[in-house]
Amino acid sequence: MIDIRPIGYVIGLLVAVLGLTMLLPMAIDLIDGRGQGHVFAISALLTFFVGALTALACQTGNREGLTLQQTFLLASGVWIILPLFGAIPFMIGATDASFTDAYFEAMSGMTTTGSTVFTGLDALPRGLLLWRGILQWLGGIGIIVVAMVFLPELRVGGMQVFKSEAFETMGKILPRATAIAGQISVIYVGLTVACMLTYLALGMGAFDACVHALTTISTGGFSTHDASFGAFSGKMEYAASAYMILAALPFVRYVQLLNGNRRAVFQDTQVRGFLWVIGTLTLVSSVALVMLFPHHWEQALRESLFNIVSVISGTGYASVDYMKWGPFLVTIFFFVGLIGGCAGSTACSVKIFRYQILFACIRARIRAIHAPHAVVVPRYDGRPLSEEVLGSVISFFVFFVVSVGVFAVALALTRLDFVTAISGAATALANIGPGLGDIIGPAGNFSTLNDPAKWILSVGMLVGRLELMVVYAMLTVRFWRA
Amino acid sequence: MIDIRPIGYVIGLLVAVLGLTMLLPMAIDLIDGRGQGHVFAISALLTFFVGALTALACQTGNREGLTLQQTFLLASGVWIILPLFGAIPFMIGATDASFTDAYFEAMSGMTTTGSTVFTGLDALPRGLLLWRGILQWLGGIGIIVVAMVFLPELRVGGMQVFKSEAFETMGKILPRATAIAGQISVIYVGLTVACMLTYLALGMGAFDACVHALTTISTGGFSTHDASFGAFSGKMEYAASAYMILAALPFVRYVQLLNGNRRAVFQDTQVRGFLWVIGTLTLVSSVALVMLFPHHWEQALRESLFNIVSVISGTGYASVDYMKWGPFLVTIFFFVGLIGGCAGSTACSVKIFRYQILFACIRARIRAIHAPHAVVVPRYDGRPLSEEVLGSVISFFVFFVVSVGVFAVALALTRLDFVTAISGAATALANIGPGLGDIIGPAGNFSTLNDPAKWILSVGMLVGRLELMVVYAMLTVRFWRA
Ligand SMILES: [K+]
Numbered sequence A, B: 001m002i003d004i005r006p007i008g009y010v011i012g013l014l015v016a017v018l019g020l021t022m023l024l025p026m027a028i029d030l031i032d033g034r035g036q037g038h039v040f041a042i043s044a045l046l047t048f049f050v051g052a053l054t055a056l057a058c059q060t061g062n063r064e065g066l067t068l069q070q071t072f073l074l075a076s077g078v079w080i081i082l083p084l085f086g087a088i089p090f091m092i093g094a095t096d097a098s099f100t101d102a103y104f105e106a107m108s109g110m111t112t113t114g115s116t117v118f119t120g121l122d123a124l125p126r127g128l129l130l131w132r133g134i135l136q137w138l139g140g141i142g143i144i145v146v147a148m149v150f151l152p153e154l155r156v157g158g159m160q161v162f163k164s165e166a167f168e169t170m171g172k173i174l175p176r177a178t179a180i181a182g183q184i185s186v187i188y189v190g191l192t193v194a195c196m197l198t199y200l201a202l203g204m205g206a207f208d209a210c211v212h213a214l215t216t217i218s219t220g221g222f223s224t225h226d227a228s229f230g231a232f233s234g235k236m237e238y239a240a241s242a243y244m245i246l247a248a249l250p251f252v253r254y255v256q257l258l259n260g261n262r263r264a265v266f267q268d269t270q271v272r273g274f275l276w277v278i279g280t281l282t283l284v285s286s287v288a289l290v291m292l293f294p295h296h297w298e299q300a301l302r303e304s305l306f307n308i309v310s311v312i313s314g315t316g317y318a319s320v321d322y323m324k325w326g327p328f329l330v331t332i333f334f335f336v337g338l339i340g341g342c343a344g345s346t347a348c349s350v351k352i353f354r355y356q357i358l359f360a361c362i363r364a365r366i367r368a369i370h371a372p373h374a375v376v377v378p379r380y381d382g383r384p385l386s387e388e389v390l391g392s393v394i395s396f397f398v399f400f401v402v403s404v405g406v407f408a409v410a411l412a413l414t415r416l417d418f419v420t421a422i423s424g425a426a427t428a429l430a431n432i433g434p435g436l437g438d439i440i441g442p443a444g445n446f447s448t449l450n451d452p453a454k455w456i457l458s459v460g461m462l463v464g465r466l467e468l469m470v471v472y473a474m475l476t477v478r479f480w481r482a
C-alpha cells in the first residue's frame, strides 16, 4: 500500500499557495470594479482551505524521502489536481465556462501550453486575464523544479545526463526541491521583472506588460488580446523574441552565471545548438517571406524571428497568421514545433539535447559502418553516453512520435479534420499553443472543439508536460505492484 | 581511388537482363498491334547493348569480394541507373512522357512504390502496362536480395539482427547474392504464379491477372485500371489481401519452410506481430465503417481488410476512395503507412521488427525505472540485443522521422499544400504509392505535380527503398576518404 500522506502534504501546500495567489486578481478587480472580486474571494477561500486542510491531515507522514512510486504520483498529482482549483474562477467568473472549458484552460495554463477556449479576451475583466498569466507563471517555475530534481531522480527521458553536474549533493528529494526552487525563483523573478520593464519601456501598458512578462518567461503564450502579439509594434517583437529565447535556455546555467562562471551559458552544447537552429530557420523563413510577399526585409526578418522563436520555444504567441505564409513555411512551423527548447527550462517538446544525443548515436553508427572493427561510443558534451541515458532518450523519442499518432487518431475519432487532429496532437504534446489550419491555427482558438476533443487535448498537455514517461510508467502493472 | 569495375560489371549485367525482359512487352504488342513493338525493340536493343558493353568493359575487375564502399555504391547504383533504362519505353512509347515523368514512373516501379503519373491506364497499350508490372516485379526480387545479403553486410538499419540465422556461411558477397537470388526466385515465381492462377480462377482476365500478380507479390501496386482494385469484385479483394500479406512476410521463412521446417513462418516474432496488427486495425476500421456508413458488415470488413493490408504492406492498391471514410480512418491510414511489413520481404517503411526492437528497449527502460539496481537488457526473439543492432534501429527510426519532415518541407517549397506535402513525403519514403488529399490520395495520381516535386519524390523513393542509411552513409566525407 502506498503511503499517500507525503504526496497529500506537498500537493495540499501547493494548493493552499495557489489559493493565496488568487488574492492578486481579486485585488485587481477591486480596483477595476468589474464584479469579479467575490469570484476570486470565493475561489481563494475554497482553494486555500481545502489545500491547507489536506496538508494538515497529511502532515504526519515522512516529509523527507519519497519512494519512487510516491515521486511519480506527486509529479502527476500536482498537474492533475492544481488545474482543478485553477479552473474555479473560470467557472464562476465572467467567462462562465463549463467544467470542460475551465479545466482545459487551467490545464493549458499550468502546463504552459497556452491554447485557449476563450474569445473576446480584450473585453475580459483584467482579474481573469491576470489569473491566466499567473497560472502559466506558476506552471513554468514548477516544471523547472520537476526537470531539475524529479526527472533525473526518476531516470526518465534522458534527463539523468544532467544529474551529475547539478545538485545531488543537496540531500533528499523534497528538501532539495525546496532549495532549488529558492535559487531558481530569484532568476525566474528577475527575468520576469526585466521582461516587464522592457515591455513598459517600449510602450506597452502596465497591465499588458505584467501579464505578457508572466507568460513570456514561462513560455506559456497566453495573451490579453485576441490578436496575441499582433496587437504590439515592431520593437516589441524583438524584445519578446529575446526573452522567449532566454526563457528556453537551461536555468542551471543562470545559477552558474550568478555564481561567477561567466562562460556557463554560451559553452553549453544545448545553448549553442538551440541558437544555431533559430538562426538558420529565421534566415530560411526570412528569405522565403521576402520572395513570396512584397515584404520589407526588416519586416520579413522580424516576423520570421518572432514566430520561429515563439514556436520553437513553445511559447505560442502569434504576431501574424502564418497559415497565410504558404505551405512551405506552414510545414516548417509544424516540424519546428517538434524541436523545442533546452532541457531544464520552461520549454517543452522533444528538446534540443535529445536530438543532439540521437544524432551523436547516428554519427557513431556511421563511423562504425566505415570502420567495422573500431569500438565507437556516442558522446554528448565530450562525455561518453551511458546505455541508460541512450535508452531513455530513445524511449522518449519513440513514445513522442507514437503519442502524436495515437492522440491524432483519437482526435480524428471526434471528427476533427486531419490537419486539425495531427497539429492539435502535436501542439498539445509539445505544449506550444496554436496548431495549424483554420480552426486551431494561429488566427483561431480551441473554443469550437467538441468536449471529448478538449479532454483528449488536456490529457495530451499533461502527458507532454511531464515528459511522457512520468505518466506512462504509472500505466504499467509493475508500478502498482511494487 | 575506388575500383568501379566490379560495380560496373554487376550493374551492366543487370541492365542487359532488363533489356532482355523488354522483349516480353514487345511480344504482347506484336499480338495487339498497338504500335509499341518498335518502341520496345529499340529500348531493348539500346538497353541490352549498353549493359552488355559495360559489363564487358568492366569484366577485368575482381568479381568475388567487394569493399564496403563498393557495396554501398553497387546497391545505390542499381536503383539509380536501372530506372534510367526502364524509363525509355515511357518516353518513346504511347505515353509520350517527359524525362521527368518517365524516370519518376520507372523509379516508382523499381522501388515498388507504385505512385503513377499516368492517367487513362485502361486505354494504354498492354505492352506498356505489362512493362510497369515487370519493373515492379524485378524491383521486388532485387530488394529481397539486398535485404538478405547487402544490408546485414553493411550493418545498417538493424538488419544485422537477422544475419546469424541466414546465409553467411555461403562465402563472399557476390556469389552469396547469386545463390540466395536463386533460392528466393523459386519462391517468388511460385507465389506469383499462384497469385495469377487465383485471380484467374476468380474471374479476372488473363492479362489483368498476370500484371496484378506481378504487382501484388512485389507489393508494388501498379494497376491496369485507373480505378485500381476498385475495378474488381468482392472475392478478388480477399484473394489480393491474402497474397499481399504473403508478400510482406520474411522470405527467409519460406526458404526454411521448403527445407522442411513447418513451423518456421508462424513462430517468427515479426510474423505474429504483423498479423496481430493487421487483425486489430481491420477490426477497428470495420467497426468505424459500420458505424459511419450504412455498410453491410461484410463490405465493411472486406474493404477494411483490403485497404489496411494494402497500406501496411506498402502495396498501395485502392479499392475505394478512403479519403471519404472520414478523418478518423484517414488519420489511421496515414500512420498505418509508417508501420510497414516484415524485414526480408518486398515491403518497405519502418517495418514491424524495428518497432518490436524499439518497444523492447522501452520495456527494458520501464523495468529499469522500477528496479533501479537491476541490469535489464532488451531482448528480441529471446536473444539479448547488441548495442550495434539497437544503435542501427534507432538511427533508422530517427532518420526516417526526420526524413519525412525534410522531404515534406522540400515538397511544400514547390508549393504543394501541407497534407499533400507531408503524405507525399511519407508515401515516397515508405514506398506505399498513394498519399492523402484530393491530389495524390487513393482516387488521385501524381500527374499534376510540378517537376521539382516529382524529382524530390523520386529521391525519396530511392532513399526509402534503400533503407535510408545506404544513401545517407555515402553523403559523408568519411565515405569518400576511406
Ligand atoms: K506555450
Ligand SMILES: [K+]
Pocket: B112, B113, B114, B219, B220, B221, B314, B315, B316, B431, B432, B433
Ligand atoms: K507500393
